[in-house]
Amino acid sequence: MGSNNVALKAVHLTKTYSSAGRELTVLDDVSFELAAGTSCAVVGPSGSGKTTLLGLCAGLDRPTSGSVQLAGFALEEQSEDRLAEIRNKHVGFVFQTFQLIPTLTALENVMVPAELRGNRTAAARARELLEITGLGDRADHYPVQLSGGEQQRVGLARAFINEPHVLFADEPTGNLDADTSHLVVELLFDLNRVAGTTLMLVTHDTELAGEAGRVIRLRGGRIESDTGKTVDAPVDAPANEPPGDAPVDEPAAGYGR
Numbered sequence: 001m002g003s004n005n006v007a008l009k010a011v012h013l014t015k016t017y018s019s020a021g022r023e024l025t026v027l028d029d030v031s032f033e034l035a036a037g038t039s040c041a042v043v044g045p046s047g048s049g050k051t052t053l054l055g056l057c058a059g060l061d062r063p064t065s066g067s068v069q070l071a072g073f074a075l076e077e078q079s080e081d082r083l084a085e086i087r088n089k090h091v092g093f094v095f096q097t098f099q100l101i102p103t104l105t106a107l108e109n110v111m112v113p114a115e116l117r118g119n120r121t122a123a124a125r126a127r128e129l130l131e132i133t134g135l136g137d138r139a140d141h142y143p144v145q146l147s148g149g150e151q152q153r154v155g156l157a158r159a160f161i162n163e164p165h166v167l168f169a170d171e172p173t174g175n176l177d178a179d180t181s182h183l184v185v186e187l188l189f190d191l192n193r194v195a196g197t198t199l200m201l202v203t204h205d206t207e208l209a210g211e212a213g214r215v216i217r218l219r220g221g222r223i224e225s226d227t228g229k230t231v232d233a234p235v236d237a238p239a240n241e242p243p244g245d246a247p248v249d250e251p252a253a254g255y256g257r
């Protein structure tokens with residue numbers, strides 16, 4: 001698959017919640033597609049649906065209607081188990097709140113996704129990633145012994161370990177000081193450039209948004225503007241992708257480390 005292939009495609013995504021008999025539409029008919037190897041920042045006011053959109057695109061949550069194609073898989077057609085498998089093999093996710101496992105060391109946290117897929121070189125690769133993120137000497141520390149920025153870097157190393165096809169990051173620099181933030185931005189875009197990983201980032205950070213090739217702005221659950229709109233193919237055009245039932249371990253597009 002060439003670099004013009006689609007890594008992620010959202011078609012008419014809508015998410016509603018009902019509470020106290022009222023329907024709340026938090027995402028309303030959102031459609032876009034990201035070419036493999038590109039980067040995109042999602043911006044917009046608090047409550048505009050950014051985290052919700054990221055969760056749907058990463059297969060962490062299901063839409064009320066609409067569909068998501070990720071690395072050639074139609075996510076709405078997958079069982080929970082298969083969705084977990086697709087996430088493990090194709091998706092990296094950096095959570096705003098880190099979500100490290102408190103009873104595991106930094107090294108063990110980074111190893112988890114690789115161990116889940118039976119990768120026997122997980123420890124060596126995890127150590128290498130901790131070196132790259134500047135935490136080589138903190139591998140045996142538990143999350144509680146690490147600062148917020150250090151925990152975020154452990155989260156980043158964990159998101160990288162399975163060499164994801166698409167990396168999602170929800171405000172990855174939101175809790176970091178300027179220097180650490182700069183390091184994290186560099187790491188993310190190195191991965192994008194060197195490994196061809198497609199990046200989708202939620203951010204309020206202008207440095208980070210400025211580095212992204214495209215900016216999608218949400219407001220009230222709808223796309224208010226999209227700098228990639230004019231260059232992208234129409235979302236309803238048939239994409240040249242493997243069928244949705246392709247094996248999960250099939251090499252994904254745009255990833256060539």
Ligand SMILES: Nc1ncnc2c1ncn2[C@@H]1O[C@H](COP(=O)(O)OP(=O)(O)OP(=O)(O)O)[C@@H](O)[C@H]1O
Pocket residue numbers: 017019024026044045046047048049050051052053
């Ligand atoms: N489980 C839920 N039940 C009801 N409403 C929800 C639920 N999850 C999210 N929402 C609502 O959906 C809207 C969008 O939330 P979301 O977290 O996607 O916003 P956001 O753009 O990421 O905001 P922020 O910048 O503050 O992180 C919000 O109004 C939120 O209250």
Ligand SMILES: [Mg+2]
Pocket residue numbers: 050051052
């Ligand atoms: Mg959010």
